[in-house]
Amino acid sequence: MLLHGHPLSGNTHKVRLLLSALGLSYEERVVDVPAGAHKRPDFLALNPRGQLPVLQDGKVALHDAQAILVYLARKYDPRGTWLPTDPAEMAAVVAWLSFAANEIQNTVHPARMHFLLGVPVSLEAAQRAGRAAISLLEARLQGRTFLELERPTIADLACFPCVALAPEGKVDLAEFPNVRAWTDRLRKQPFFVAMPGLAAA
Ligand SMILES: N[C@@H](CCC(=O)N[C@@H](CS)C(=O)NCC(=O)O)C(=O)O
Numbered sequence: 510m511l512l513h514g515h516p517l518s519g520n521t522h523k524v525r526l527l528l529s530a531l532g533l534s535y536e537e538r539v540v541d542v543p544a545g546a547h548k549r550p551d552f553l554a555l556n557p558r559g560q561l562p563v564l565q566d567g568k569v570a571l572h573d574a575q576a577i578l579v580y581l582a583r584k585y586d587p588r589g590t591w592l593p594t595d596p597a598e599m600a601a602v603v604a605w606l607s608f609a610a611n612e613i614q615n616t617v618h619p620a621r622m623h624f625l626l627g628v629p630v631s632l633e634a635a636q637r638a639g640r641a642a643i644s645l646l647e648a649r650l651q652g653r654t655f656l657e658l659e660r661p662t663i664a665d666l667a668c669f670p671c672v673a674l675a676p677e678g679k680v681d682l683a684e685f686p687n688v689r690a691w692t693d694r695l696r697k698q699p700f701f702v703a704m705p706g707l708a709a710a
Contacts, residue, residue: 512535512537518561520562520614521574524578526701566580574667575609578666604664608667612645613642614671616641617675620639621675622678625677647686647688
C-alpha cells in the first residue's frame, strides 16, 4: 500500500493510526504541499479534490481520510473491531466520521493552518466553533473511555489527531478534562504512532 500524505497532516495521521492498529505495512510518499504538488495533474488523477491523504491499495486509489478508514476497517478487519457491523453501532460510529469531517475539520484545522502555514482564515470564528465542537466531545466523553462501544474504533481515530493538535491553533484543551483524558488514553495505545506535535503519553 502507498499512502500519499504529509508529516504535519492530521488527516494523514488518522490513516497511519489505523494502518498501525491493523498491522498493515505501507510506504509513505510525502506530497510537497508548499510547492503545490497536490494541485498538479498527476496528484489530481488520484484525488480530483487535490487534498491529502490518498491511499493506493493495488489498483484502488482512495481519498478522504474517513472513507479510507472505512475501507481499511471493512477490508482488513472483517470482525468489525474498528467498524462494527451491527447497523445501529455502525451508524453511531459513522456519525463521528461526519463530525470529524465537518465540526472538527472546518474549525480547529483552519485555526492550526493559520498558525503553522499562515493560511488566511477567520481565526476567531474558527476557534469559537472549534471550542463548541470540542465541548460536544467533552460531554460525550463524560463517564466514557472512548466515543463508542468503550473501545477504540474508527470514530476515535477520525476525531483524535485534529483535536489533539488543536492547541497548535491556539484552541486550549485545558478546559476540557474528559477530552484530555481521552487523547492521553489514545496516546498510550499500543498502536499509537507519533507525529510532530503529537507525542506518545
Ligand atoms: N475531507 C478531507 C479533507 C482533507 C484535507 O483537508 N487535507 C488537507 C491536509 S490535512 C489538505 O490536503 N489541504 C490542502 C488543500 O485543501 O488544498 C479528508 O478527510 O481527507
